[in-house]
Amino acid sequence: MSERYYCPLLKKIIEEGLCVDINYENEKIMKEDELKAIKKMLKKTNAEIKETCQNCKHYPL
Amino acid sequence: MKSGIAINQDQKLEEEADIMGSKAEKESRNGETQMEEKSKVLSNSAINNIIQMAAADKKVQGKRKIRLWEPNSGAVAEVDPDNTQTIEELKRNGYEETTKSEKKDWVLKVGNSYIKNDVIVLQKVLVKSGYLDMPKDPATQKRVPFGTFGELTKQAVMKFQRKKGLKVDGIVGPGTWKALELPWNNETNEPYRTHHQYKLILNNNNIYNDENKAAADKTSLDEKTVIANIKSNLYILGYKNVYNDYKAARDQFLKEHFDNGHSLHADFIRMGNGDHYSTVLEWTNKALAHQISRHGKDAEGVEDKELNNYIDQYYKFALEYFNDSQVSWFTPYRSDVKYVWQFIDNNAKALGLSEYQVKLLKADYVFYSECTVENLSLMWNEMNNPFDALMPVRARRPGYKALNNAKGIRSKIAGKIKNNSIVKSKDTTKISVKDTAKATANLAANAKNVAKDVSKITSSAMNMAKSVSNVVLIEKDASKVAVKEAINTKTASKEMSKAEVNEKGRSKNVLKAAVNAEDAEVNEKNTPKNVPKVKVNAEDETEGTSKTVANLGKSYGKFGTVVENPGVKITGFSEHAVNQAITRGVTTDVIQNTVKNPVVVLSQRGGNSFAYVSNEAVVVIKNTGEIITTYGKSNFDAIVQQVLKEAIK
Numbered sequence: 001m002s003e004r005y006y007c008p009l010l011k012k013i014i015e016e017g018l019c020v021d022i023n024y025e026n027e028k029i030m031k032e033d034e035l036k037a038i039k040k041m042l043k044k045t046n047a048e049i050k051e052t053c054q055n056c057k058h059y060p061l
Numbered sequence: 062m063k064s065g066i067a068i069n070q071d072q073k074l075e076e077e078a079d080i081m082g083s084k085a086e087k088e089s090r091n092g093e094t095q096m097e098e099k100s101k102v103l104s105n106s107a108i109n110n111i112i113q114m115a116a117a118d119k120k121v122q123g124k125r126k127i128r129l130w131e132p133n134s135g136a137v138a139e140v141d142p143d144n145t146q147t148i149e150e151l152k153r154n155g156y157e158e159t160t161k162s163e164k165k166d167w168v169l170k171v172g173n174s175y176i177k178n179d180v181i182v183l184q185k186v187l188v189k190s191g192y193l194d195m196p197k198d199p200a201t202q203k204r205v206p207f208g209t210f211g212e213l214t215k216q217a218v219m220k221f222q223r224k225k226g227l228k229v230d231g232i233v234g235p236g237t238w239k240a241l242e243l244p245w246n247n248e249t250n251e252p253y254r255t256h257h258q259y260k261l262i263l264n265n266n267n268i269y270n271d272e273n274k275a276a277a278d279k280t281s282l283d284e285k286t287v288i289a290n291i292k293s294n295l296y297i298l299g300y301k302n303v304y305n306d307y308k309a310a311r312d313q314f315l316k317e318h319f320d321n322g323h324s325l326h327a328d329f330i331r332m333g334n335g336d337h338y339s340t341v342l343e344w345t346n347k348a349l350a351h352q353i354s355r356h357g358k359d360a361e362g363v364e365d366k367e368l369n370n371y372i373d374q375y376y377k378f379a380l381e382y383f384n385d386s387q388v389s390w391f392t393p394y395r396s397d398v399k400y401v402w403q404f405i406d407n408n409a410k411a412l413g414l415s416e417y418q419v420k421l422l423k424a425d426y427v428f429y430s431e432c433t434v435e436n437l438s439l440m441w442n443e444m445n446n447p448f449d450a451l452m453p454v455r456a457r458r459p460g461y462k463a464l465n466n467a468k469g470i471r472s473k474i475a476g477k478i479k480n481n482s483i484v485k486s487k488d489t490t491k492i493s494v495k496d497t498a499k500a501t502a503n504l505a506a507n508a509k510n511v512a513k514d515v516s517k518i519t520s521s522a523m524n525m526a527k528s529v530s531n532v533v534l535i536e537k538d539a540s541k542v543a544v545k546e547a548i549n550t551k552t553a554s555k556e557m558s559k560a561e562v563n564e565k566g567r568s569k570n571v572l573k574a575a576v577n578a579e580d581a582e583v584n585e586k587n588t589p590k591n592v593p594k595v596k597v598n599a600e601d602e603t604e605g606t607s608k609t610v611a612n613l614g615k616s617y618g619k620f621g622t623v624v625e626n627p628g629v630k631i632t633g634f635s636e637h638a639v640n641q642a643i644t645r646g647v648t649t650d651v652i653q654n655t656v657k658n659p660v661v662v663l664s665q666r667g668g669n670s671f672a673y674v675s676n677e678a679v680v681v682i683k684n685t686g687e688i689i690t691t692y693g694k695s696n697f698d699a700i701v702q703q704v705l706k707e708a709i710k
Contacts, residue, residue, distance in 0.1 A: 015635055015636060015637040015689070016689055017635050017637030017689040018637055020689060021637075021690055025698075027619040028700055029619065030698050030701065031698045
């Protein structure tokens with residue numbers, strides 16, 4: 001079973017796959033897709049999102 | 062004849078009559094919000110577990126007590142004969158000593174003020190069914206409050222009795238009550254006043270407003286938006302068929318969340334509340350919040366120190382209130398609280414309750430007016446604000462200050478929980494809607510004609526079939542390898558040696574990478590320890606084995622460090638991976654080819670997962686074989702392209 005855990009960015013339980021997506025996109029590994037919607041929704045910049053992710057206990061990927 | 066009333070029920074009735082008497086006068090009370098937040102904190106199943114287990118245990122505890130009742134409300138209390146102080150206090154409040162045999166058979170009729178709440182429930186049901194129209198006061202133009210069984214009510218009862226073929230006498234006995242489909246307690250031979258259906262009717266203050274409210278909602282609410290939100294909520298909750306069959310998904314949700322346990326949904330429908338969509342939306346929101354709260358420990362620990370602080374304060378006020386010596390006048394209440402608290406403590410671990418969930422539950426229990434185990438479920442499920450019900454009664458009691466403080470802090474907790482769960486859940490809902498819309502758009506764009514669609518579906522099905530057969534084959538292969546290894550120890554030794562050599566090689570490469578790459582991750586330094594040993598055998602050599610890549614050992618930051626192909630076999634897909642494969646148009650063939658014949662493989666999280674990269678896709682797979690996400694080549698950004706470019710130099 002894939003891991004599921006609380007995401008401090010989205011404030012909900014997510015699958016680790018979504019966590020991977022967010023971080024890949026924020027690290028310019030993949031083109032922005034999920035991240036675009038998240039940035040718009042949360043009104044946060046890439047740097048702010050990165051900061052949240054870096055402070056998460058599930059980081060690094 | 063009344064055969065006996067459980068201690069809790071009677072004690073509850075004493076409170077209930079007082080509270081509900083004042084509640085009935087407040088036509089437009091809006092106490093839903095706070096109760097709604099409260100019910101988000103713990104899952105229904107956790108609460109139900111507490112109720113059922115506590116109620117079962119409690120039955121064993123009964124003992125003979127002095128029985129007192131309040132003639133106007135019908136409220137009954139049973140007190141320990143030794144507790145003269147409480148008995149006197151109750152008598153000062155209008156209670157009289159009684160015995161069960163003195164009580165008359167239960168009936169409602171003109172001039173009989175036996176229990177006001179029963180009359181209120183009766184009248185509300187008669188109004189709802191169209192038999193009764195409560196008159197308006199000519200001076201104020203407001204309707205006469207419910208609760209008095211007069212001539213109009215009698216006429217309405219007679220109309221009902223006539224229609225149902227009952228004896229037409231205008232007196233409501235057990236037969237008429239049951240014919241109205243109202244809950245009846247066969248043990249006490251009286252209306253089942255602790256039943257949630259009874260409470261729902263009693264507390265429904267929109268008897269006359271429902272039609273207007275429904276009409277207003279229709280104009281003020283965008284029904285499509287509400288339904289869209291319900292669908293999104295259901296989708297997040299795991300009802301993935303919601304976009305294909307909304308009704309089936311909705312009914313499945315309602316069945317799983319409400320019919321299983323206390324049939325609240327069925328009762329709600331029976332109440333005929335016109336605002337069905339909003340109700341379902343509210344329930345789905347609650348369920349989402351429960352989903353969050355099930356993982357509350359993380360939520361509390363990670364960043365919600367503020368919420369924890371509020372809960373601590375709330376709990377402190379509960380202790381202050383509970384420990385106030387003057388509150389002890391109400392002995393059954395104290396014993397109930399102690400009992401339930403002990404029960405919660407004993408079962409917290411088994412129920413998966415976190416420290417703060419326990420505190421919140423305990424404090425809520427203290428401040429809830431009808432402090433009985435069986436009513437705890439009502440508190441969480443009915444949309445009443447316990448504080449509004451509690452204040453008129455408790456404000457007259459010592460401990461008022463702590464209670465008042467608790468009310469304030471409970472609002473903050475509710476607000477905080479709302480911010481943490483519901484608002485964000487709604488926000489994240491948008492992502493899901495977007496995903497679905499995107500997936501639909503992709504499908505629409507890809508499918509230029511129906512025939513093409515059909516062929517795609519057919520090929521998808523074939524691919525799926527292939528996948529299944531491949532998995533079977535893979536399992537067979539694994540068995541073969543195991544057998545081979547067991548029989549041929551020499552080969553096994555060779556494999557071990559090879560693996561060791563490989564590991565040494567990787568160690569060197571990783572060290573090299575650590576020197577070269579500025580952003581080499583700490584966990585990647587552990588890669589040699591954690592990377593599964595490369596299996597080499599005749600069958601594996603044909604496909605899925607490592608190819609020498611130019612950038613072996615190089616770290617690409619979060620993307621991982623290039624390693625030899627560890628030969629991970631696909632064992633399954635996560636839900637997210639399936640969704641993304643569909644959304645991003647990555648077919649099962651491409652996924653399988655990428656894992657079998659990658660251009661390059663990167664190790665992540667110390668070998669916990671691997672990114673298999675081909676020119677067509679990137680597949681992120683756990684070392685257990687589960688694919689957690691996938692990307693098509695259209696998603697590749699600079700780093701993937703760089704990895705591919707450097708791999709084939």
